[in-house]
Amino acid sequence: MDAILLQILNGLDKGGAYALIALGLTLIFGTLGVVNFAHGALFMLGAFCAVTVNKAITLSAKVRDESVTFFEAYKDVPYLEMWLGETGSLIINWSIPISLLVAIPVMLGIGLAMERGLIRHFYKRPHADQILVTFGLAIVLQEIIKAFYGANPIPQTAPDFFSGTVNLGALIGMDLTYPTWRLVYFIFSMGIIAAVFSFLQFTTFGMVVRAGMADRETVQLLGINITKRFSTVFGIAAVVSGLAGLMYTPILPPDYHMGMDFLVLSFVVVVVGGMGSLPGAVAAGFLLGILQSLASMTEVKEIFPGIDQIIIYLIAMIVLLVRPRGLMGRKGVMED
Amino acid sequence: MSNILEISGVNLSFGGLKALDDVNLTVKAGTVHAIIGPNGAGKSTLLNNIIGKLSPDTGSIMFNGQSMLGVQPHQINQLGISRVFQTPEIYTDLTLLENMMIPLLAHRDGAFKLNLWSRGDQQADILEKAHHFLDDVNLWEKRDAIAGSLSRGDKRRLELAMCLSQEPKLLLLDEPTAGMARADTNNTIDLLKTIAGRGLTMAIIEHDMHVVFSLAERISVLAQGHVIVEGLPEEIKGDPRVKEAYLGGAEV
Amino acid sequence: MAKSTVTPRSDLTLFLGFTLVVLAMPIWLQPFGAAYPDLMQKFAIFGLFAIGFNILFGQTGYLSFGHAAFIGVGSYATVWVFKLMTMNVIPAIIFGTLVAGIFSLVIGFICLRRTGIYFSILTLALAQMSYNLAYSVLTPITQGETGLQLSTKDMRLLDGAVADGAGIPPTNFFGIEMGAWDGLFGFYFCAFFLIVGFYISIRITRSSFGSMLRGIKTNQTRMMYTGLNTRPYKLAAFVISGMYAGLAGCLMAAVDPLAGAERMQWTASGEVVLMTILGGIGTLVGPVIGAAVIKYAENIFSAIDKSVLVDLFSFLPDTLGTFIASVVSLFVGKGWHLTLGLLFMLVVIFLPGGIMEGVDRIKRRFFVKSRADSAE
Numbered sequence: 001m002d003a004i005l006l007q008i009l010n011g012l013d014k015g016g017a018y019a020l021i022a023l024g025l026t027l028i029f030g031t032l033g034v035v036n037f038a039h040g041a042l043f044m045l046g047a048f049c050a051v052t053v054n055k056a057i058t059l060s061a062k063v064r065d066e067s068v069t070f071f072e073a074y075k076d077v078p079y080l081e082m083w084l085g086e087t088g089s090l091i092i093n094w095s096i097p098i099s100l101l102v103a104i105p106v107m108l109g110i111g112l113a114m115e116r117g118l119i120r121h122f123y124k125r126p127h128a129d130q131i132l133v134t135f136g137l138a139i140v141l142q143e144i145i146k147a148f149y150g151a152n153p154i155p156q157t158a159p160d161f162f163s164g165t166v167n168l169g170a171l172i173g174m175d176l177t178y179p180t181w182r183l184v185y186f187i188f189s190m191g192i193i194a195a196v197f198s199f200l201q202f203t204t205f206g207m208v209v210r211a212g213m214a215d216r217e218t219v220q221l222l223g224i225n226i227t228k229r230f231s232t233v234f235g236i237a238a239v240v241s242g243l244a245g246l247m248y249t250p251i252l253p254p255d256y257h258m259g260m261d262f263l264v265l266s267f268v269v270v271v272v273g274g275m276g277s278l279p280g281a282v283a284a285g286f287l288l289g290i291l292q293s294l295a296s297m298t299e300v301k302e303i304f305p306g307i308d309q310i311i312i313y314l315i316a317m318i319v320l321l322v323r324p325r326g327l328m329g330r331k332g333v334m335e336d
Numbered sequence: 337m338s339n340i341l342e343i344s345g346v347n348l349s350f351g352g353l354k355a356l357d358d359v360n361l362t363v364k365a366g367t368v369h370a371i372i373g374p375n376g377a378g379k380s381t382l383l384n385n386i387i388g389k390l391s392p393d394t395g396s397i398m399f400n401g402q403s404m405l406g407v408q409p410h411q412i413n414q415l416g417i418s419r420v421f422q423t424p425e426i427y428t429d430l431t432l433l434e435n436m437m438i439p440l441l442a443h444r445d446g447a448f449k450l451n452l453w454s455r456g457d458q459q460a461d462i463l464e465k466a467h468h469f470l471d472d473v474n475l476w477e478k479r480d481a482i483a484g485s486l487s488r489g490d491k492r493r494l495e496l497a498m499c500l501s502q503e504p505k506l507l508l509l510d511e512p513t514a515g516m517a518r519a520d521t522n523n524t525i526d527l528l529k530t531i532a533g534r535g536l537t538m539a540i541i542e543h544d545m546h547v548v549f550s551l552a553e554r555i556s557v558l559a560q561g562h563v564i565v566e567g568l569p570e571e572i573k574g575d576p577r578v579k580e581a582y583l584g585g586a587e588v
Numbered sequence: 589m590a591k592s593t594v595t596p597r598s599d600l601t602l603f604l605g606f607t608l609v610v611l612a613m614p615i616w617l618q619p620f621g622a623a624y625p626d627l628m629q630k631f632a633i634f635g636l637f638a639i640g641f642n643i644l645f646g647q648t649g650y651l652s653f654g655h656a657a658f659i660g661v662g663s664y665a666t667v668w669v670f671k672l673m674t675m676n677v678i679p680a681i682i683f684g685t686l687v688a689g690i691f692s693l694v695i696g697f698i699c700l701r702r703t704g705i706y707f708s709i710l711t712l713a714l715a716q717m718s719y720n721l722a723y724s725v726l727t728p729i730t731q732g733e734t735g736l737q738l739s740t741k742d743m744r745l746l747d748g749a750v751a752d753g754a755g756i757p758p759t760n761f762f763g764i765e766m767g768a769w770d771g772l773f774g775f776y777f778c779a780f781f782l783i784v785g786f787y788i789s790i791r792i793t794r795s796s797f798g799s800m801l802r803g804i805k806t807n808q809t810r811m812m813y814t815g816l817n818t819r820p821y822k823l824a825a826f827v828i829s830g831m832y833a834g835l836a837g838c839l840m841a842a843v844d845p846l847a848g849a850e851r852m853q854w855t856a857s858g859e860v861v862l863m864t865i866l867g868g869i870g871t872l873v874g875p876v877i878g879a880a881v882i883k884y885a886e887n888i889f890s891a892i893d894k895s896v897l898v899d900l901f902s903f904l905p906d907t908l909g910t911f912i913a914s915v916v917s918l919f920v921g922k923g924w925h926l927t928l929g930l931l932f933m934l935v936v937i938f939l940p941g942g943i944m945e946g947v948d949r950i951k952r953r954f955f956v957k958s959r960a961d962s963a964e
Contacts, residue, residue: 035705035708035709118933121937125940127704127705128645128649128651128708129936129940131651131705131708132651132861132865132932132936133932133933133936133937135653135858135861135932136862136929136930136931136932136933136936137929137933138929139855139858139925139926139928139929139932140926140929140930140933143923143925143926143929144926147918147923147926260854264712264713264716264854267709267712267713268709268713270709271706271709271710271713275705275706305725306721306724306725306726309717309720309721309723309724309725310717310720310721313713313714313716313717316710316713317698317714320698320701320702320710321698321701324701324702387813408817409812409813410811410812410813410814410815410816410817410818411815413812413813413814413815414815418813418814419813425807425809425810425813426807426810427802427803427806427807427810428806428807429802429805429806430799430802430803430806434799434802437796437799438799438800438803438811438814438816439814439815441796441799441800442814442815442816443815445796446815447815447816447817448816448817448820448821449796450797450820450824451795451796451797452791452792452795452797453791453795454795454796455596455791455794455795456794456795456796456798456799457594457794458596459796498814502814502815
């Protein structure tokens with residue numbers, strides 16, 4: 001029982017990542033009618049915001065290592081530590097939360113640039129063209145990252161404050177030790193999801209976007225220029241996806257192709273949840289994250305070898321065969 | 337004369353909205369039957385039920401004595417019901433000739449035939465029929481044009497030719513003259529009259545009363561999803577209930 | 589598409605011209621430095637792959653992002669026949685293509701329940717699943733990361749055991765080794781399949797079945813209310829294109845007897861999409877041209893490394909030369925994929941009809957010009 005509960009918890013952080021990417025995909029898809037194959041690349045770019053900020057604040061100088069007395073040894077000491085001492089070390093230690101502040105404007109900028117520079121010109125083109133051009137963009141983005149950061153994963157560490165584990169079971173008398181950062185990630189993703197939903201629910205802008213998702217033609221008839229709001233929606237989706245990637249770096253060392261790996265799974269999440277349904281995307285994200293986590297238990301793998309590799313796809317197939325519109329899909333959305 | 341289409345007690349709601357309310361309608365073989373009524377009366381919804389795009393909540397639709405409920409749209413067509421849509425459904429990227437070949441092949445070979453080898457443009461029987469039906473609508477000269485480049489009226493005529501080429505037993509027409517200039521409308525009326533003269537049964541939805549009274553032998557008036565009157569054109573003309581329905585509706 | 593100028597005779601001319609060009613590759617590719625068997629085999633194999641892909645994407649309008657999976661399946665099946673039965677390539681190719689056909693029947697049955705974007709996503713997901721499986725549970729069949737290779741200990745029931753100390757016997761066509769004629773035999777062997785595949789694709793395009801596929805691409809609603817059951821047509825197109833891909837995979841294994849999961853990756857699926865659109869979606873020769881151009885460019889670009897570039901720009905002042913060289917080096921060598929991605933975007937943005945459309949445009953410009961000239 002404890003083991004199962006623990007696996008469910010383990011699925012939450014991955015589920016959170018899926019949910020956040022799927023949320024962005026659905027937003028873009030619902031309002032702009034574009035399937036963004038470069039959305040995974042945004043997740044990856046967010047992760048590399050963290051890498052870049054970390055690199056920047058740990059810029060180091062070679063300093064004589066006084067602790068070695070036998071020969072002349074040198075060690076790298078970050079400038080920040082030299083200038084600010086303890087405070088500098090603290091800043092470096094908190095590089096991931098700090099990079100959030102950098103990533104928000106950066107991702108917003110990238111999102112806006114993408115929409116204005118490229119996606120906008122494809123609204124009237126066939127869906128196949130939209131898929132193809134964003135697919136090409138995804139390749140370009142990940143190859144650029146590869147050219148600058150190499151092909152190997154670059155591990156990132158969470159602040160010491162969040163390192164180690166917490167025992168979530170203490171209250172109910174069970175032993176559920178859970179890595180603190182994963183808990184942070186789960187809470188973070190819930191926070192973002194709540195923010196996006198309340199933005200859509202309680203602001204005029206959000207209302208127009210929701211109406212646009214339901215029926216774009218009507219909104220246009222009402223004289224509301226929905227196209228103007230598209231780039232903002234795209235920017236928001238880019239930020240959501242980027243932050244999801246950034247916060248994920250302590251859990252999975254980022255590399256250039258992580259975006260595509262997550263994108264494929266997020267697509268499946270969207271299909272399972274129901275194309276065009278925001279709650280569907282979130283629910284399916286967590287559901288599949290948890291199922292994937294459960295499937296990787298050794299007890300399960302002994303019965304169904306390799307199930308952890310394919311569980312998500314299997315679920316997707318079953319859902320599509322039984323409920324072709326997905327769990328919460330609406331009739332008539334992207335059916336032709 | 338026998339009844340080719342019998343619709344009885346058909347109900348259909350979308351959510352709380354009642355689109356069709358106990359619809360009863362019979363089309364006699366060899367007649368032109370017009371279905372008129374104000375906008376939103378459920379005329380197109382009714383056609384969608386006949387061709388299997390929608391299925392009624394309750395009631396029955398019988399075609400030549402056979403129930404159409406639960407029958408796949410392509411099977412319904414194979415049984416002999418063709419439909420001309422309000423906005424022409426044609427193959428806009430293909431030539432007129434190829435547009436004709438597809439329904440002709442469907443009529444000859446059935447719903448599916450894996451014919452990978454024989455050239456489509458070398459089959460004499462198909463070409464001959466394509467010629468015949470395109471000639472009927474005066475489009476043979478344009479056979480090598482791409483269908484998407486045709487004028488609106490020509491597109492409608494092409495779709496009509498495609499449907500006629502299948503030699504249907506029942507032809508459903510959804511506002512065949514909507515958006516046409518007067519001259520074009522008269523041409524279409526003449527064409528439909530010729531076809532009706534050959535004994536083809538037609539059910540036609542139309543707003544243009546000139547078209548309706550030129551063609552129809554029987555008329556059903558639909559209002560708010562219900563057939564309020566059915567009868568001969570002369571009877572319908574004078575019926576106060578029809579006026580009431582139109583005046584009460586959105587448009588005259 | 590089907591213009592009045594298309595007749596059985598014009599198709600025959602097209603086919604004969606194509607055959608001639610392919611067979612004469614070792615001659616006319618000399619000045620391009622591409623006339624060596626390894627590369628020409630790639631032209632033939634990927635050309636075949638793209639032709640098959642075009643039947644699904646170009647004609648039927650279904651954009652699959654998972655066709656590399658069929659390449660992988662074909663390759664694995666072929667190598668297994670080499671291991672268990674015989675090094676003769678014919679049984680292996682027949683078996684491999686059939687297995688790929690059955691596999692595509694299953695995948696197609698599932699994916700074709702949806703259209704448009706859903707379909708693309710599903711094919712991508714299922715191919716990715718196959719790739720994951722090949723790396724994990726199916727390791728006994730696929731040998732996972734090392735890839736499936738031949739060994740001297742293989743059974744080879746029909747060929748008999750290998751004599752002690754002898755190496756692995758080469759793949760052959762009834763005794764003629766694939767490497768015979770300085771490797772040219774391998775090329776002509778693949779070229780044969782390319783030519784046959786091209787002929788079949790002409791026939792399919794012109795057949796009634798081809799008309800149905802184009803009908804599905806243009807207007808499925810009309811198809812349905814014209815009494816046509818579109819699903820078996822789509823499935824047939826999917827399986828045909830899957831078998832083309834499988835055959836391409838078989839040929840890869842026939843000329844170089846090993847199979848690895850990386851052939852199934854999404855990048856490989858994306859590559860064939862690019863080949864098809866670069867050459868010209870829905871055209872007959874376009875996909876083959878696209879495949880050849882990309883494989884040729886890959887060959888040239890990925891061979892260039894920084895030192896070559898520094899030499900190339902040595903005529904410039906030192907710092908400027910090094911700077912340009914390092915910028916260009918992002919796009920060549922290991923950075924070839926960046927060029928590929930950019931090419932992808934540029935083609936989709938500026939030339940959605942691919943090279944064939946470009947040729948058409950140029951032709952039209954000249955034609956119109958010369959007419960205008962003569963009118964003066």
